[in-house]
Each structure stands twice: as structure tokens, then as C-alpha cells.
Amino acid sequence: MKVEFWSKEKIAAFQEIKLKETLNYVNENSAFYKRQFKDFDLNSINALTDLQKLPFTTKEDLQQYNSDFLCVPLNKVVDYATTSGTSGTPVSFALTDSDLERIGYNEAESLKCSGIEKGDVVQLMTTIDRQFMAGLAYFLGLRKLGATVIRVGAGIPELQWDAILRYKPAYLITVPSFLIKMIDYAENVGIDYKNCGIKGAVCIGEPLRQQDFSPNNITSRILSRWDLKLYSTYASTEMSTAFAECSAMQGGHHLPELIIVEIIDENGNLITDGSPGELVVTTLGVEAMPLVRFKTGDIVQAHEEECTCGRTTLRLGPVIGRKQQMIKYKGTTLYPPAMNNLLNGFDQIQNHLIEISTNELGTDEITLYLAVQSPTDEFLTQIRDHFRAKLRVSPRIEFLPLEVLNEKVFLPKSRKPRQFIDLR
Numbered sequence: 091m092k093v094e095f096w097s098k099e100k101i102a103a104f105q106e107i108k109l110k111e112t113l114n115y116v117n118e119n120s121a122f123y124k125r126q127f128k129d130f131d132l133n134s135i136n137a138l139t140d141l142q143k144l145p146f147t148t149k150e151d152l153q154q155y156n157s158d159f160l161c162v163p164l165n166k167v168v169d170y171a172t173t174s175g176t177s178g179t180p181v182s183f184a185l186t187d188s189d190l191e192r193i194g195y196n197e198a199e200s201l202k203c204s205g206i207e208k209g210d211v212v213q214l215m216t217t218i219d220r221q222f223m224a225g226l227a228y229f230l231g232l233r234k235l236g237a238t239v240i241r242v243g244a245g246i247p248e249l250q251w252d253a254i255l256r257y258k259p260a261y262l263i264t265v266p267s268f269l270i271k272m273i274d275y276a277e278n279v280g281i282d283y284k285n286c287g288i289k290g291a292v293c294i295g296e297p298l299r300q301q302d303f304s305p306n307n308i309t310s311r312i313l314s315r316w317d318l319k320l321y322s323t324y325a326s327t328e329m330s331t332a333f334a335e336c337s338a339m340q341g342g343h344h345l346p347e348l349i350i351v352e353i354i355d356e357n358g359n360l361i362t363d364g365s366p367g368e369l370v371v372t373t374l375g376v377e378a379m380p381l382v383r384f385k386t387g388d389i390v391q392a393h394e395e396e397c398t399c400g401r402t403t404l405r406l407g408p409v410i411g412r413k414q415q416m417i418k419y420k421g422t423t424l425y426p427p428a429m430n431n432l433l434n435g436f437d438q439i440q441n442h443l444i445e446i447s448t449n450e451l452g453t454d455e456i457t458l459y460l461a462v463q464s465p466t467d468e469f470l471t472q473i474r475d476h477f478r479a480k481l482r483v484s485p486r487i488e489f490l491p492l493e494v495l496n497e498k499v500f501l502p503k504s505r506k507p508r509q510f511i512d513l514r
């Protein structure tokens with residue numbers, strides 16, 4: 091029986107052995123953790139709850155002491171992925187041959203969890219180059235799974251449809267909002283997309299569901315036009331591990347052989363009552379750059395009940411937001427994804443940018459820059475009322491021509507669109 095179906099006690103016992111191996115390994119091989127652990131008796135760390143005795147690793151640590159995390163000689167590094175650091179400068183993430191194997195295993199298991207099988211044809215609509223880990227991970231995972239990969243990469247609906255009609259994939263791997271562009275294009279040129287053989291899509295980068303797992307606005311808009319199975323997946327370069335949804339679509343399943351999960355409150359204490367908090371991870375089985383108690387900065391809610399698919403593993407709900415992007419607005423606390431979700435509910439909005447600044451009174455001010463087909467005062471009022479009703483905030487709204495807004499959102503040197511600016 092696979093580890094995901096074991097009892098919680100058996101999984102914990104298994105992780106405790108792996109944790110000891112990891113702690114000894116980093117203490118011997120990483121200059122950073124040698125310093126970090128010099129005053130700790132690692133032999134006193136036995137149960138998973140003992141982890142709380144150890145200090146956190148932060149994104150700032152990873153940025154400031156990047157090369158001190160490396161546990162292997164440089165000639166064992168096969169690939170460098172990058173991830174954006176806190177100050178915007180990229181952080182390098184080294185991977186050995188064994189790490190690429192681990193990532194392939196991780197993604198094969200995750201895709202299996204979402205129902206993809208050996209022999210399935212899968213179209214990869216994410217970037218595989220530019221030092222992105224995700225695209226590479228999907229390729230390695232699909233290869234390990236015995237599936238066929240069509241590497242079209244990101245964007246260009248016409249190219250995507252050419253490949254779909256030629257190779258007949260059953261699944262797509264994509265950012266969910268791009269599916270709307272795919273449907274628009276298909277309708278414009280008369281492609282019978284509903285009967286093209288695609289069963290589902292594995293969606294990355296944007297949430298698909300609300301906290302109760304009901305569809306969010308982007309998902310509802312896709313499903314109202316195209317009957318697809320949409321599976322959410324959440325991962326990051328630092329974690330080198332994914333949390334993928336099964337057919338129950340009740341949050342991403344934890345792979346206990348690859349990562350230890352903690353959820354902490356604002357004071358760094360473990361949350362045990364299931365309320366949302368910051369995700370902290372300890373990677374297992376990583377050779378080049380393992381991380382111990384790494385604070386991801388992502389606010390999530392963990393679900394512990396056994397899933398209808400039979401897996402006993404913890405599930406993570408949609409990311410509520412990034413901790414440092416928290417907005418305090420007249421007694422309300424909110425995160426950009428909740429605002430993205432509201433804006434995604436309006437068909438007329440072609441693109442948007444959220445800007446947070448501090449006003450003269452020292453409180454947070456929200457400005458929405460919107461590109462819409464026909465900017466009217468009525469529409470502006472409609473959006474503002476919607477924000478007031480749903481999120482209890484009243485943003486300043488400014489319409490911009492689409493070309494002007496696109497220049498602010500799609501920066502030439504950035505791999506992802508930037509729809510949030512923090513001026514605080």
C-alpha cells in the first residue's frame with residue numbers, strides 16, 4: 091500500500107525517520123545549517139512535534155546566504171532553477187541528478203492523484219525554459235508516468251489549438267485564466283472545442299476554488315462554457331513538491347514521503363485547530379538544497395479529515411494570500427487573491443492591476459487599474475458596490491487603455507504577469 095493511504099500514526103513514524111536523516115545530512119553538508127544548529131542538540135529531535143525546537147529558515151536567509159545552503163560540490167549540480175527573492179533579485183536553486191529524479195517522482199505521483207495515467211497524451215502549456223522549475227517538473231513527471239508530452243509552452247492560442255487538433259491530448263497543463271483565451275479563440279475561428287477530446291486540465295498559478303472548495307469566479311466562467319475537469323495544484327521551487335487535487339477536488343494532497351508540513355500563526359506557534367496560517371515546510375530526500383522549517387510566506391488552511399478517495403493525507407486549501415501582501419483596511423484584513431477573484435467575475439474587464447499604498451493617515455489605500463471594453467461611470471459604480479458588499483473595502487478605481495495597462499502588467503524581464511504592486 092502506498093504511503094498516502096497509511097494511517098496517520100504510521101505516516102508520522104515514517105516521517106520521523108526521514109526527518110532525522112535530513113537533519114544529520116544538512117548539519118554535515120550545509121554551511122548555513124551548520125551555523126543554524128550549532129547550539130542545538132539534534133539528538134533531542136525525535137517526534138515531528140520536536141521540530142518546533144528548531145529555528146525557521148526564511149526567504150531572506152535563502153537570499154542572503156544562497157550558496158551556504160548547497161550540500162554538494164558544484165560538479166554534482168545538473169540544473170539551476172530560479173525563484174524570485176523577496177527584494178526581487180532571483181534566488182538560485184541548485185538540483186542534482188537525484189533531485190531531478192525526486193521532482194519527477196513528485197510530479198508523477200501528483201498527476202496520478204489527478205487521474206492522469208500511463209498512455210495519456212498531455213499538452214504542457216507552461217514555460218519549460220527561463221529556469222522555471224514547474225515546466226521541467228511536469229516534463230519529468232509525465233515521462234516517469236509513461237504519458238506523452240506535447241511541449242507547446244505558454245501562450246499563443248492558435249499554436250495550442252494546432253497541437254490539440256493534431257495530437258489529440260486528453261489533458262492540458264495550464265494557468266486557468268488562459269483557458270478563457272483558448273475558448274474565445276476557438277469560438278472566433280469555429281473550432282469545435284467541446285468535442286476535441288480534452289477531458290481535463292491541471293491548473294497552476296491561480297486558485298480554482300474558494301475556501302469551501304466551491305468554484306471561484308474564474309472556474310465558474312470556464313465551466314459555464316466548457317465542461318472540463320479542472321484540477322488545482324500548488325507547488326513552489328523551494329518546496330520542490332506539489333500538492334495536487336484528486337477527483338474529489340477538496341484541496342491538494344500532501345505527499346508525506348517528500349515533505350513535512352507545519353502551519354504556524356503570527357507568533358510562530360503551531361496551529362492545530364485547522365484555522366489558516368503560514369505554511370512551513372521541511373523537505374525530505376533533497377540532495378542539493380534541502381530546507382528545514384522553511385517559511386513559505388503562503389497563508390493556507392490545512393484539512394485533516396480522510397478524503398473520499400481513501401487517502402489519509404493532509405490536504406491544503408487554496409492559497410489565501412502571501413503573508414507580506416496582507417492588507418489592513420479599516421479593521422478588515424484581506425489578501426490580493428480575494429480581489430482578483432472579484433475582478434475575474436466581470437467578463438468586461440480585460441486586464442487589471444491592484445496597487446496598495448499608504449495614505450496621509452497611515453492606513454492602506456487600494457487602487458484598481460482596469461482595462462475594460464466600455465468604461466462608464468455606471469460600471470465603475472457597479473464594481474465599487476461589489477467590492478463594498480463582498481469584501482467590505484472601497485477601492486479607488488481608474489480606467490486605463492488596454493495597451494497602457496498591459497505595459498504595466500507584462501514586464502519584459504518578468505516570467506509572470508504582475509497584477510499586484512505594493513507601494514507601502
Ligand SMILES: [Zn+2]
Pocket residue numbers: 336337338343397398399400401
Ligand atoms: Zn482525495
